[in-house]
Amino acid sequence: MLSLINQNLQAPLNDPITGFLNRTDCFDAVAQLASRATSERPLSIVWIALDRIKQINESFGHQGGDVVIFQIASRLRNKSGTDALWFRMAGDEFVCLSPVGNSELAHQFASTLLNEIQAPLPLNNLLLHPSASLGVAILETDETPSACLERADRAMNSAKRAGGGRVESSSPEAIPGRWGVHLAHHELQIENQLHLAIGQGGLCLHYQPCVDNEGRISSVEALMRCTSHPLSPNEFIPIAEKTGLIIRLGEWSLLEGARFAKRLAASGQHTTVSINVSRAQFSAQNFPQTLHAALLCADVNPGLIELELTESLFMDNSSTVQTNLRATLDAGIKIAIDDFGTGYSCLATLKDISAGKIKIDRAFVVALPHDRRALSVVRSIARLGEDLGMLVVAEGVESQDQVDSLLDAGVHIIQGYIHARPMPEESLLAWLMNRKNT
Ligand code: C2E
Ligand code: CA
Ligand code: CA
Numbered sequence: 001m002l003s004l005i006n007q008n009l010q011a012p013l014n015d016p017i018t019g020f021l022n023r024t025d026c027f028d029a030v031a032q033l034a035s036r037a038t039s040e041r042p043l044s045i046v047w048i049a050l051d052r053i054k055q056i057n058e059s060f061g062h063q064g065g066d067v068v069i070f071q072i073a074s075r076l077r078n079k080s081g082t083d084a085l086w087f088r089m090a091g092d093e094f095v096c097l098s099p100v101g102n103s104e105l106a107h108q109f110a111s112t113l114l115n116e117i118q119a120p121l122p123l124n125n126l127l128l129h130p131s132a133s134l135g136v137a138i139l140e141t142d143e144t145p146s147a148c149l150e151r152a153d154r155a156m157n158s159a160k161r162a163g164g165g166r167v168e169s170s171s172p173e174a175i176p177g178r179w180g181v182h183l184a185h186h187e188l189q190i191e192n193q194l195h196l197a198i199g200q201g202g203l204c205l206h207y208q209p210c211v212d213n214e215g216r217i218s219s220v221e222a223l224m225r226c227t228s229h230p231l232s233p234n235e236f237i238p239i240a241e242k243t244g245l246i247i248r249l250g251e252w253s254l255l256e257g258a259r260f261a262k263r264l265a266a267s268g269q270h271t272t273v274s275i276n277v278s279r280a281q282f283s284a285q286n287f288p289q290t291l292h293a294a295l296l297c298a299d300v301n302p303g304l305i306e307l308e309l310t311e312s313l314f315m316d317n318s319s320t321v322q323t324n325l326r327a328t329l330d331a332g333i334k335i336a337i338d339d340f341g342t343g344y345s346c347l348a349t350l351k352d353i354s355a356g357k358i359k360i361d362r363a364f365v366v367a368l369p370h371d372r373r374a375l376s377v378v379r380s381i382a383r384l385g386e387d388l389g390m391l392v393v394a395e396g397v398e399s400q401d402q403v404d405s406l407l408d409a410g411v412h413i414i415q416g417y418i419h420a421r422p423m424p425e426e427s428l429l430a431w432l433m434n435r436k437n438t
Contacts, residue, residue, distance in 0.1 A: 015088040017066050017069055017070050017073070017088075018069060018070065018073035018086070018088050018094070019073065019077070019086075020073060020086040020087050020088040020094060021085070021086065021087045021088075022087065022088060023087060023088070023089050023090075025087060026087035026089060026095050026097075026149075027145075027146065027149070029085055029087070029097060030043070030045070030097060030145040030146070030148070030149055031145045033085075033097055033099075033145075034139055034145040034148075037099065037139055039141070040101070041099040041100075041101065042099070042100075042101075042102070042138050042139055043097060043098075043099060043138070043139040043148070044097070044098055044099070044100040044103075044105075044106035044109070044136065044137070044138050044139075045095060045096070045097055045136070045137050045138075045139070045148055045149060045151075045152040046095065046096040046098075046106070046109070046110045046113065046134055046135070046136050046152065047089075047093070047094075047095050047134065047135040047136075047137075047149075047152040047153050047155070047156040048076075048093065048094045048095070048096070048113065048117075048132050048133070048134050048156065049092060049093045049132060049133050049134075049156050049157075049160060050068075050069070050072065050092040050093075050117070050130060050131070050132045051130075051131040051132055051133060051160070051164035051165065052130075052131065052164075053065060053068070053069070053091065053092040056068055056123075056128065060123060060124060064123060064124065067123060068121060068123065068128065068130065069091075069092070071121055072116075072117055072121070072130060073086070073088075073094070075116045075117065075119070076094065076096070076113055076116060076117070079112060079113060079116045080096060080098065080109075080113065081098075083098050083099060084096050084097065084098040085097045085098070093156075095149075095152070096113070100138075102138070103136070103138045103169055106136050106138055106169070107136055107167060107169050110134045110136045110167040111167050113134065114132060114134055114165070114166070114167055117130050117131065117132045118130060118131055118132075118165070131164055131165040132164070132165070133156050133157075133159035133160035133164045133165070133166065133168075134155075134156060134159060134166070134167040134168070135151075135152045135153060135154065135155025135156030135157070135158070135159055135167075135168055135169075135170060136152060136155060136167060136168070136169045136170065137149075137151035137152035137155060137169070137170040151170035151171075152170060154170060155168040155169060155170035156168070187239050187242070187243075190231060190235065190236055190239045191239055191240075191243050191245065193226070193228070193229040193231060193236075194226070194231075194236055194239070194240060194245055194249070195245070196228060196229070197226050197227075197228045197229060198245075198248060198249070198252070200228055201228075202226060202227050202228025202229065203224060203225070203226060203227065203228075203249070203252060203253075204224075204225050204227050204256075204424065205222045205223065205224060205225065205253060205256050205257060205260065205425075206222075206223050206224075206225050206422035206423055206424055207220040207221065207222055207223070207260070207273075207422060207423060207424075207425065207428045208220060208221050208223060208415060208420060208421065208422040208423070209415075209419060209420050209428070209431070209432070210274075210393060210413050210414070210415040210419075211413065211414050211415075211419045212412055212413045212414075213407055213411075213412055213413070213414075217269075217271055217432065217435070218271075218272070218391070218412075218413050219271060219272035219273065219274050219306060219413075220264075220271055220272075220273055220274070220428065221273075221274040221276075221308070221415065221422070222253060222256070222257040222260065222273055222274065222275050222276070223276070223422045224237070224249065224253050224276075225422075237249075237278075241278055241279075241280060244280065246278045246280050246281060247280060247281050247284065250276075250277055250278055250280075250281035251281070251290055251294075253275055253276070254275055254277070254290065254291065254294045255293075255294045255297055255298065257273050257275035257305070258273070258275075258294045258295060258297070258298035258300045258305055259297075259298045259300070260273055260425060261273040261298070261300050261301075261304040261305055262298050262299060262300040262304075263425075264304075264429075265300070265301065265304060267429065269432055270304065271304070271432075272303075272304055272305070272306050272334065273304060273305060273306070274306040274307070274308050274336060275305065275306070275307055275308065276307075276308045276338065277307045277308065277309055279309075279310060279312065279313055282307075282309055282313055282321065282324055283313075283316070283318070283320055283321055283324075284320075285320055287324045287327070288323070288324060288327035288328075288331075291327070291328065291331060291333070292331065295331065301332075302331050302332035302333045303332050303333075303334075305333045305334070306333065306334035306335065306336055306357070307328060307333060307334070307335055307336070308336045308337075308338040308359065309335060309336070309337065309338060309355075310337075310338050310339050310343065311337050311338070311339065311340055311342070311343040312343045314337065314349070314352075314353045314354075314355070315343075315349065325354055329354060334356050334357070335354065335355040335356060335357075336355055336356070336357035336358070336359055336393070337353060337355045337357070337358045337359060338359050339359065339361045339395075340358045340359055340360050340361060340381065341360060341361045341363065341364055341377065341381065342361045342363060347380060347381065347384055350384055350385070350388060350390075351388060355390065356389075356390055356391060357390055357391040357392075357393060358381060358385045358390050358391070358392050358393065359393045359394075359395050359415075360378060360381055360382075360392065360393065360394045360395060360411070361395060361396075362395045362396025362416075364377055364378050364394075365378075365394050365395065365396050365397055365402055365406070365416070366396065368401070368402045368405045368406065369401045369402060369404065369405035375405060375409060378394070378405075378406065378409045378411065379409040379410060382409050382410030382411050382412075383410055386410060391412050391413060392410065392411050392412050392413070393411070393412070393413040393414075393415055394406045394411045394413070394414055394415065394416075395415050395416065396415070396416050396417075397414045397415065397416030397417075397418050397419075398416055398417045398418055399418060400418065402416075402418070403418060
């Protein structure tokens, strides 16, 4: 196999110390071998990082370090047989590609490599005890070669974090990491599209009504949409949060949402507009000023605005968050706890939270009406919410069966496709009007 690969790779440059191929060759080889891998002989990747090589370099100089690397590389090559291809990825990191039958065998193979590395090694009258962290990944049928390399690298890092001297096998799920070039590129692309959207007016808000147990509209939630590029909020919101752009997006939606509440009131509908505020936005020191500016610009009654904050924010004891919570309530704005049940908080903490509404996450709702455990969680939240004088909303409700079990469990308000999907302003106004007339 080695000769086959070497014929196809362009002038491979072997590393002078280990004799292994280099990093660029590795990416080419993985791609070539991936195209030839079969389900009986899948490609396995073992990523090895020597532990404590820095210490050896410091004690024996780089020459000493080179001797250790040379010796270990010879051991690895001898142990792995002719089917294996070796690469030096960095000073103390190697990759071995080989066709190993399944993940169990690949793990065993990596363990024998670790044993070889850990055999005592004499250097300058001292006996060293080398060690390494190894990550193993088997190429899945629908996986790209670089994603598989990435998993092996991640597994190696996790072995290192666990103290080194061990082998970790990667699960087949793709994970972003050091080699996440595709992911990073994709994120940069979305970030750029968001910058363009902000600059060109390519954002808008859609509104989804929330209906109480007597059929009245209790509020509408403002949900951001990108009209200039085909991006869903689940795609762009996390990237905006990662890049800090969420602050600008959040300021925009706060102002737009407040303006809409004003227009809605002017049309005779005194309905609360709920606006999502991200953790980063709410943790900023100048949040109260931003909030006041939005209220002032929109010239809206603050009682018509509600902020949806995720539950983890309420557990944040930082003085900025606490000040911002107080400033929001003092301004006459309502607060709702969003996605309740998905964070780490427990029911007991609800009594300390200064929110008037709890929104039970869709994750509990999808399991209804058949999942008894989900139902008993919903019932407990509803009961406690009621005792604490809070309104309880269920999100993502799609069927009448779900509505029935939620109302029976004591939930006050239903939000979901069963009533309406999020829609543009004009459609919502028409929807509200239509409802009024029937
Ligand atoms: P969220 O705050 O939990 O919003 C509810 C999400 O559930 C919305 O997704 C809504 O369209 C969706 N949904 C409502 N009813 C149903 C249903 O019956 N079935 C299903 N499957 N889904 C339903 P959307 O609009 O894609 O927004 C996703 C998330 O993006 C939001 O989750 C929120 O966390 C975030 N987001 C949206 N707009 C903003 C914003 O202006 N600012 C911030 N910070 N985050 C926002
Ligand atoms: Ca929300
Ligand atoms: Ca939610």
